[in-house]
Amino acid sequence: MRYNSFAFLVFAAVFFATWPLVRGRDRSRWVALTLFSFFFYGWWDWRFTTLLAASGLIDYWAALAIEKWRDRRRPLLALSLGCNLTILGAFKYAGFAAESFNSLFEALGGSAWLPVLRMLPPAGLSFYTFQAMSYTIDVYRGRLAATRDIFHFFSYLTLFPQLVAGPIVRAADLLPQLTWGRAVTAEQRWGGLRLMAQGFFKKMVIADNLAPAVNHAFSAFDVTPSAPYWWLVVSMTAFQVYGDFSGYSDIATGLCKWMGYQLLPNFDRPYTAASMREFWTRWHISLTSWFRDYVYYPLGGSRGTEAMTHRNSWLTMLLVGIWHGASWNFVAFGVLHATFLSVERVARIPERLCKLPLGRPAAVLLTLAQVWLGYVLFRAVSFDQATRIILTLFSPGGMDQAGLGLLRPALPFLALGVLWELIAALEPHKWSVTATSGWRQAQIVFTAVLIFCCVYLRGPGSAFVYFQF
Amino acid sequence: MRDPTFQTGLLAIVLILAVALYRPPGRVTGVPPEQLWNQKLLWGPEFDLVLAGDSRTFQGLSPARMRDTVGCRRIANFGFAAAALTTSYLRASEALLDPASSRRALVLGVTPHSLTPNAARENELVSRWTQIRPWHPGLVERQWDNEFLSLAHQERLGVELGVWLGPLFHTLRPLRLGELRSWWGGHRTGYFQTFHPDGWVESRQLPEGNPDAISWSRRIFQGNRISPELTTAAFDWVTAATRRGANVYGFLFPVPAPVAAVEAAVSGWSEIRFAERFQQAGGVWLDFSAKAYASHDDCHLRADAALSLSTDLALAILRHEQKGGAR
Numbered sequence: 175m176r177y178n179s180f181a182f183l184v185f186a187a188v189f190f191a192t193w194p195l196v197r198g199r200d201r202s203r204w205v206a207l208t209l210f211s212f213f214f215y216g217w218w219d220w221r222f223t224t225l226l227a228a229s230g231l232i233d234y235w236a237a238l239a240i241e242k243w244r245d246r247r248r249p250l251l252a253l254s255l256g257c258n259l260t261i262l263g264a265f266k267y268a269g270f271a272a273e274s275f276n277s278l279f280e281a282l283g284g285s286a287w288l289p290v291l292r293m294l295p296p297a298g299l300s301f302y303t304f305q306a307m308s309y310t311i312d313v314y315r316g317r318l319a320a321t322r323d324i325f326h327f328f329s330y331l332t333l334f335p336q337l338v339a340g341p342i343v344r345a346a347d348l349l350p351q352l353t354w355g356r357a358v359t360a361e362q363r364w365g366g367l368r369l370m371a372q373g374f375f376k377k378m379v380i381a382d383n384l385a386p387a388v389n390h391a392f393s394a395f396d397v398t399p400s401a402p403y404w405w406l407v408v409s410m411t412a413f414q415v416y417g418d419f420s421g422y423s424d425i426a427t428g429l430c431k432w433m434g435y436q437l438l439p440n441f442d443r444p445y446t447a448a449s450m451r452e453f454w455t456r457w458h459i460s461l462t463s464w465f466r467d468y469v470y471y472p473l474g475g476s477r478g479t480e481a482m483t484h485r486n487s488w489l490t491m492l493l494v495g496i497w498h499g500a501s502w503n504f505v506a507f508g509v510l511h512a513t514f515l516s517v518e519r520v521a522r523i524p525e526r527l528c529k530l531p532l533g534r535p536a537a538v539l540l541t542l543a544q545v546w547l548g549y550v551l552f553r554a555v556s557f558d559q560a561t562r563i564i565l566t567l568f569s570p571g572g573m574d575q576a577g578l579g580l581l582r583p584a585l586p587f588l589a590l591g592v593l594w595e596l597i598a599a600l601e602p603h604k605w606s607v608t609a610t611s612g613w614r615q616a617q618i619v620f621t622a623v624l625i626f627c628c629v630y631l632r633g634p635g636s637a638f639v640y641f642q643f
Numbered sequence: 644m645r646d647p648t649f650q651t652g653l654l655a656i657v658l659i660l661a662v663a664l665y666r667p668p669g670r671v672t673g674v675p676p677e678q679l680w681n682q683k684l685l686w687g688p689e690f691d692l693v694l695a696g697d698s699r700t701f702q703g704l705s706p707a708r709m710r711d712t713v714g715c716r717r718i719a720n721f722g723f724a725a726a727a728l729t730t731s732y733l734r735a736s737e738a739l740l741d742p743a744s745s746r747r748a749l750v751l752g753v754t755p756h757s758l759t760p761n762a763a764r765e766n767e768l769v770s771r772w773t774q775i776r777p778w779h780p781g782l783v784e785r786q787w788d789n790e791f792l793s794l795a796h797q798e799r800l801g802v803e804l805g806v807w808l809g810p811l812f813h814t815l816r817p818l819r820l821g822e823l824r825s826w827w828g829g830h831r832t833g834y835f836q837t838f839h840p841d842g843w844v845e846s847r848q849l850p851e852g853n854p855d856a857i858s859w860s861r862r863i864f865q866g867n868r869i870s871p872e873l874t875t876a877a878f879d880w881v882t883a884a885t886r887r888g889a890n891v892y893g894f895l896f897p898v899p900a901p902v903a904a905v906e907a908a909v910s911g912w913s914e915i916r917f918a919e920r921f922q923q924a925g926g927v928w929l930d931f932s933a934k935a936y937a938s939h940d941d942c943h944l945r946a947d948a949a950l951s952l953s954t955d956l957a958l959a960i961l962r963h964e965q966k967g968g969a970r
Contacts, residue, residue, distance in 0.1 A: 622654035
């Protein structure tokens with residue numbers, strides 16, 4: 175079910191009408207959350223709820239078994255992770271792996287012999303699988319007590335606001351909150367509404383109005399031979415993906431606030447980062463912190479030699495790339511970011527740049543250029559197209575008037591995206607004026623205008639980009 | 644009342660309603676488009692004659708005018724933007740014919756683009772199905788050889804709601820910059836459309852003409868020539884449909900001569916060859932090339948030309964039937 179659909183409007187109305195009735199008692203709260211979440215997920219295709227249930231049951235029982243048989247916890251964890259990764263692999267990576275294997279064989283003079291299975295991955299598979307794995311790993315590490323109540327566990331795993339496209343919430347953060355049954359305060363409701371209005375605005379006004387221009391550019395048969403055109407298209411892609419995904423996170427966080435729960439921020443003004451390292455601490459924070467805690471640190475993080483640190487960073491970024499999708503584009507995306515991070519670690523360019531006058535803005539621009547290059551791989555339909563676009567970006571060539579004409583309707587929304595990020599960079603929530611009643615009135619008007627814009631300035635509606643992950 | 648959530652909600656509703664009530668009428672009149680497109684998807688087997696094709700068909704043929712000419716028949720325009728003449732679409736069009744009718748007929752408004760792979764893959768009809776979930780397996784089975792999509796039919800409710808809430812959605816449609824300007828001065832330019840409940844979309848662009856029509860034609864057929872497989876499948880369907888007792892008529896949709904010449908050159912279209920195979924398949928090929936029909940954007944017919952073509956088409960069908968062609 176998409177947030178920007180009529181069906182969700184009805185669903186949310188029914189849920190929030192029911193919530194005060196079930197909130198008071200643990201069991202009724204967890205059962206209601208689980209049922210509503212399964213309904214939310216099953217609306218797309220009910221058959222995939224069985225996969226969600228199976229994945230959850232594996233981790234629920236694995237965690238209990240790990241607690242009961244501490245001496246056998248390692249094989250139990252391996253079994254649980256193996257099951258999760260098998261499901262993920264079968265639905266998301268099997269076709270890609272078989273295809274790559276066949277291509278390699280053909281290149282070596284053999285003939286393709288592996289059957290290529292193309293299964294449509296259920297929405298949000300990577301999100302809830304990672305969430306489930308973090309629960310079992312935390313129980314294994316003794317950082318979290320396994321919950322005995324199956325509905326308590328499933329209300330955590332399937333909590334509908336963040337089920338399909340994150341944020342990836344850790345059990346240690348959410349499970350204790352799910353035991354709260356207190357009423358939602360007016361301040362929480364207001365905070366939730368503001369977040370949702372911002373999220374819908376970023377998705378429906380900024381991202382959805384940029385989408386047609388971006389889709390058109392990447393679906394064309396030929397790469398338009400114009401560097402300015404492609405810099406504009408890639409900038410639009412950057413703000414489309416950002417608006418879409420951070421919008422979803424804001425809506426999810428706002429909905430959770432309306433239930434009385436607090437999710438950690440998933441984005442922190444990523445396009446104001448002055449280095450690639452900083453970018454990855456501001457972008458999709460729940461995913462990057464997951465990889466940091468469960469991959470990068472266990473590999474040794476930056477505690478070993480310089481070479482080992484580079485190796486750990488490369489492995490982690492490669493996995494981050496592959497997490498996004500099964501294609502060589504995403505592998506290259508991971509490699510590109512790993513390269514940037516390694517170069518940055520060795521050359522320390524951002525650090526040196528920031529010490530110069532106007533160095534920080536220059537470092538931000540340099541970081542953006544690197545991130546933008548990554549977006550080409552992220553969004554291109556093939557590796558070949560990505561290569562041609564990257565070559566075009568750095569080749570001289572005038573502005574193609576026909577191309578510019580197609581981008582023109584999206585330009586105001588690109589400007590709006592840039593403005594939004596610039597204002598966020600000023601951190602208005604820290605201004606002293608926020609304590610005044612006038613500020614509160616201004617916020618009310620501003621939020622109402624955002625809702626108004628979602629109705630009358632919305633772009634052609636489309637599914638959230640990150641649903642596919 | 645002092646709750647900021649309540650105050651925000653109230654203010655937002657007031658703003659939205661104010662614009663809904665005072666926005667200019669817009670360039671779109673008649674049945675709200677959101678309602679018509681969804682209504683088309685809900686039409687049942689209730690027609691004697693169905694007009695199928697892409698935007699040239701839904702803009703270029705008026706069922707009401709045809710009815711006036713051929714007498715009391717139930718006629719529907721089932722055209723959709725960029726619709727391809729795929730077997731699935733043709734089958735869905737045929738499904739609208741009343742099995743009890745003695746004069747079942749289908750008219751295919753053929754355009755070179757409706758026979759291209761891109762149209763088959765990306766036509767708006769299919770993309771609508773992917774958005775609302777396909778509950779009509781016949782329409783999607785070819786494009787989406789995918790059990791998930793063909794079985795996920797639970798959102799038929801969405802289509803029905805689209806019909807009921809179409810007027811509301813239309814009122815809350817996005818504001819465009821041109822519309823904001825027209826608040827003061829009225830609409831002088833743009834694309835004006837009147838949606839009729841029988842599927843005809845009476846259209847006019849002001850100012851008329853499209854300087855990009857030729858380059859646009861070249862662009863859409865680039866790497867996208869007419870598909871022999873799609874064409875053969877369409878002929879197979881014509882044979883099958885005529886065997887099932889329907890008359891199948893086809894004609895090349897008239898467009899200005901320079902555009903037609905470019906389309907033929909870049910798409911691989913040959914009317915003589917197509918007409919011959921169409922007739923061999925059991926269909927009746929009609930020719931409207933002797934008369935010029937005015938286009939408002941060098942692609943689609945102006946309303947007066949659409950009415951004229953509708954009359955000519957109805958007369959051609961009558962003539963064929965009178966010659967004993969009716970089944």
